[in-house]
Amino acid sequence: MSLWNDFVGQLPQLLAYGLVTASVLGLGAVGWSFLYRIFNFANFAHGDLMTLGAYWGLLFNVGWRLPWSLAFPLAIVATIGSALFIDRVFYRPLRRRGSAVLLISSAGMALVLRNTLRLFWGQSVHSYDLGFHQAILVLPGVRLTPEALIGMAFALVVTLGLFGLLQYTRMGKALRAAADDLDLARVCGMSLTWITRWTWVLGAGLAAVGGIVLGVEQHLLYPLMGWNLLLPIFAAAVLGGLDHPSGALLGALVIGVGEELFGFFFPNYRPALALVVLIGLLLWRPAGLLGGRS
Amino acid sequence: MKRPWLAALAALIGLGLLAAAGTLNLERWGSFAIFFVIQASIYALLTLGLRVQWGSTGLFNLGVSSLFALGAYTSALLTKSPIASAGELAGAGLPFGVGLLGGMLVASVAAVALGAFTLRLRGDYLAMVTLGAGEIIQLILMNEEPLTHGPEGLRAIPQPWHSLLSPRDYNFLYGVIVLTALVLGYLLLKRLVRSPWGRALRAVRDDEEAAEALGKHVFRFKLQAFVVGSALMGLAGGLYAHFTTFISPADFEPLQTFIVWMMLIVGGSTSNRGAAGGAYLIWGLWVGTSVLSGLFPSIWAVKFAYMRVIAIGLTLQWILIKYPQGVWGERRRSRD
Numbered sequence: 001m002s003l004w005n006d007f008v009g010q011l012p013q014l015l016a017y018g019l020v021t022a023s024v025l026g027l028g029a030v031g032w033s034f035l036y037r038i039f040n041f042a043n044f045a046h047g048d049l050m051t052l053g054a055y056w057g058l059l060f061n062v063g064w065r066l067p068w069s070l071a072f073p074l075a076i077v078a079t080i081g082s083a084l085f086i087d088r089v090f091y092r093p094l095r096r097r098g099s100a101v102l103l104i105s106s107a108g109m110a111l112v113l114r115n116t117l118r119l120f121w122g123q124s125v126h127s128y129d130l131g132f133h134q135a136i137l138v139l140p141g142v143r144l145t146p147e148a149l150i151g152m153a154f155a156l157v158v159t160l161g162l163f164g165l166l167q168y169t170r171m172g173k174a175l176r177a178a179a180d181d182l183d184l185a186r187v188c189g190m191s192l193t194w195i196t197r198w199t200w201v202l203g204a205g206l207a208a209v210g211g212i213v214l215g216v217e218q219h220l221l222y223p224l225m226g227w228n229l230l231l232p233i234f235a236a237a238v239l240g241g242l243d244h245p246s247g248a249l250l251g252a253l254v255i256g257v258g259e260e261l262f263g264f265f266f267p268n269y270r271p272a273l274a275l276v277v278l279i280g281l282l283l284w285r286p287a288g289l290l291g292g293r294s
Numbered sequence: 295m296k297r298p299w300l301a302a303l304a305a306l307i308g309l310g311l312l313a314a315a316g317t318l319n320l321e322r323w324g325s326f327a328i329f330f331v332i333q334a335s336i337y338a339l340l341t342l343g344l345r346v347q348w349g350s351t352g353l354f355n356l357g358v359s360s361l362f363a364l365g366a367y368t369s370a371l372l373t374k375s376p377i378a379s380a381g382e383l384a385g386a387g388l389p390f391g392v393g394l395l396g397g398m399l400v401a402s403v404a405a406v407a408l409g410a411f412t413l414r415l416r417g418d419y420l421a422m423v424t425l426g427a428g429e430i431i432q433l434i435l436m437n438e439e440p441l442t443h444g445p446e447g448l449r450a451i452p453q454p455w456h457s458l459l460s461p462r463d464y465n466f467l468y469g470v471i472v473l474t475a476l477v478l479g480y481l482l483l484k485r486l487v488r489s490p491w492g493r494a495l496r497a498v499r500d501d502e503e504a505a506e507a508l509g510k511h512v513f514r515f516k517l518q519a520f521v522v523g524s525a526l527m528g529l530a531g532g533l534y535a536h537f538t539t540f541i542s543p544a545d546f547e548p549l550q551t552f553i554v555w556m557m558l559i560v561g562g563s564t565s566n567r568g569a570a571g572g573a574y575l576i577w578g579l580w581v582g583t584s585v586l587s588g589l590f591p592s593i594w595a596v597k598f599a600y601m602r603v604i605a606i607g608l609t610l611q612w613i614l615i616k617y618p619q620g621v622w623g624e625r626r627r628s629r630d
Contacts, residue, residue: 042418044425093615100354100417104555105614107356111552112607115600123596231429234422268437275426279411282419 007264012141014260020148020217022256023155027210028229029236029248030159031203036242037179038199040099041091045110046207046233051226053079053208054215055117061128068130076208083204087196110227118223126221151217158209159249162202166245171198228271232259235274238281325462328469330581332537335469335476336530338573341557342479342566343526349563350487351519352499354417357408357424358554360431361524363546364404365397365531367435367442370451370541372396382450383443390454394532401528402521409520414513428548435543447542451535472533476570479526483566486522495519549603553580556606560613562620571622579606 007014032046043049056078060071086109094101135143166172178185178195186192214229215221236255240247255274263270340358347353355361373393374385388396408427412420435442442448459467486492497505498515506512535541553576561572580602587598613620 042421044421090611090615097618100352101614101618103354103418103421104559105611107552107555108607108610108614111549112604112611115603115607119597119600119604231422231426234426238419238422269430269433272430272433275423275430278426279423282411282415282423 003265009141010264012139013143014264015257016138016142016144018257018260019253020144020152020256021259022253023152024210024214024217025229025232025236025256026159026249026252027155027206027213028226028233029240029252030162030245031206031210032233033237033240033242033248034179034206034245035199035203036237038175038182038195039095039102040182041102041106042099042234043203044103044107044230045086045113046106046203047226047228047230048110048113049079049083049204049207049226050211050214050229051117051221051223052082052113052211053204054211054221054225055121056082056208057212057215058121058126058128058221061130062126065129068128072212075212076205079208079211080201080204083200083207084197087200092196114223114227121223123223127219128215128221130216130219145217145219147219148217151213155209155213158206162206163245175199175202231271231278232256232274235278235281238278325465328465330577332465332469332472333581334574334577335472336534336537337554337557337577338476338570339479339530339533340527340554341561341569341573342483343523343530344554344558345523345563345566345569346483346486346495346519346526347523348558349565349569350492350495350499351516352417353413353516353520353523354421355424355520355523356421356548356551357428357431358527359546359548359550360424360428361401361404361527362531362534362550363431363435363543364401365528366535366541366546367397367448367531368400368528369393369397369532370448370535371441373452373536374448374450375452383440383448390452390536393536394529397532397535398525398528401524401531405521405524406517409517413516413520425548428551432543432546432548435546442543445543447540447545448535449540451539451541453536453539468537472537475529475533479529480566480570487566491515491518553606556610558620559610560620562622564619565622568620568622572620575621576606 028046028050032043035041035043035046053075056075057068057072060066060074060078061068064071066074090105090109091102094105130147133146135145138144138149164172166176174185174190175195175198177188178190178199182195185195210229211226214225218225232252232255236251237248239251239254240249242248255277258277259270259273262273266272340362343361344355344358347355370385370393371383372386372388373390374383374387376384376387378384404427408423409420412423436445438444453464453468454471455467456464458464494505494510494515497508497510498512502512505515534545538545554573557572557576558569559572560576561570562568583598583602583605587595587602590598
């Protein structure tokens with residue numbers, strides 16, 4: 001029973017780590033489900049888009065020696081630009097040919113992105129130039145680095161900002177309408193170009209923030225950092241039911257915390273939890289925990 | 295020329311092979327060619343498996359590497375000597391044919407398990423679950439030491455009729471075995487595709503609801519196609535294991551899945567000839583470029599490996615946009 005006692009003793013710390021993981025997963029899953037809803041497009045390059053965002057940050061912060069307050073916003077803009085470019089050149093000609101062809105294309109794009117980053121930055125790990133800080137006692141039994149705390153706070157602010165945008169601005173309402181029914185939105189006079197642009201601005205912007213937050217929280221960047229998140233992102237988004245961004249957020253919370261708890265007992269099989277949850281959900285509730293639409 | 299880029303591609307492969315002929319001496323040239331044929335044929339079997347799943351039925355399998363791995367590990371463990379040597383796992387000591395069949399069987403069972411969850415739902419879910427399965431199989435291969443010997447993999451996998459020829463000439467014999475398997479698989483698929491069963495699969499692919507309305511049991515057809523394709527992938531795995539006599543998790547990385555997809559898309563996902571031809575074409579490109587990389591200074595070798603994957607990925611995008619049916623794909627929907 002000592003394993004169980006250990007587990008209870010470490011529970012607060014595990015939950016805290018789970019929240020850290022969830023903050024990144026949430027940013028990825030919200031953006032991913034947004035793309036999925038509007039284009040009917042399962043983007044298999046989303047994880048690598050997050051990596052790209054993190055590495056743009058690396059270029060500006062370490063390569064160009066800019067302070068993070070300048071480097072990270074620049075990285076977000078650069079990631080959005082990259083995503084718009086990729087969409088224009090590669091995805092747009094395929095849009096009429098169905099979601100399956102887009103899926104293949106994005107899976108290929110994931111490899112192209114990852115290996116382009118390897119070409120310039122190599123296979124080894126990097127980190128941002130933020131100084132190194134010791135983990136501090138946040139709550140009884142919970143130690144986190146200041147970076148993790150800042151990353152979580154930042155993720156929270158961005159997510160709340162996004163919800164505000166979607167809920168209250170004209171653009172947000174238009175995008176939600178497009179997500180509900182793209183054809184209807186177009187009949188009502190919305191231009192596809194406009195929808196496409198803003199969908200990628202939000203989706204890629206969130207991916208970039210997610211990648212950067214991951215790099216800051218872990219104090220580590222490597223070529224596979226985003227790809228490894230892809231399966232948890234799928235699981236989180238499907239768990240949330242793909243109906244509303246808040247669902248994806250809840251899904252991220254469940255998967256993030258679940259992975260930490262699962263990983264405590266099965267350290268070698270930590271990534272397996274996402275698949276188990278995914279299969280379980282598809283069997284039990286294909287429309288997601290919150291969703292009503294299948 | 296109807297397809298000038300195809301000529302360019304062939305020229306590139308030829309250039310690579312010429313470079314190979316220059317660097318290797320002529321005696322090794324023959325064994326190099328046989329090596330190439332064996333590997334390309336194993337890929338052709340994988341691609342034919344995917345052709346049944348995706349080309350005929352529209353099933354999205356992103357776990358090709360895991361079915362390949364299951365076939366390889368199963369066949370290796372079934373045929374390895376029951377007496378364990380130092381630092382090695384003991385096998386069951388069964389004959390080669392039993393090993394191959396076992397590999398096909400295990401891959402089929404895995405296909406039933408995965409398909410039963412996902413084939414009733416929309417295609418994206420199958421893609422996600424098979425992608426996940428690919429990663430889990432990697433974890434199992436790495437971690438379950440008593441079964442898979444972890445990252446070190448399995449060594450001393452027996453080869454059939456090994457004492458018949460000297461080790462130097464053995465690959466000729468093995469080449470014949472692999473080519474026989476490829477021809478049999480090809481002919482089988484050719485028959486299957488033209489049979490009523492194959493027509494029903496295409497109906498499911500093109501319009502699921504119409505097929506359902508005509509009384510076709512859509513789920514059952516999908517599961518059958520998924521299992522047939524996976525069994526072929528398992529067979530390819532077994533043939534691979536007995537060819538290299540040494541397998542490890544590194545042989546079955548998710549990149550393999552992508553290469554097989556690439557072969558199918560380039561060749562044409564709706565034709566058997568396309569699947570087999572695409573495998574030879576892409577493998578030729580892959581090997582040809584790796585020979586080219588030998589001509590550059592070694593500092594560039596690592597970068598070259600990345601550039602190769604980038605080039606292949608960009609070629610895929612280009613083929614998808616410009617040649618939706620691939621090189622050998624059906625031009626019109628009426629013939630398949």
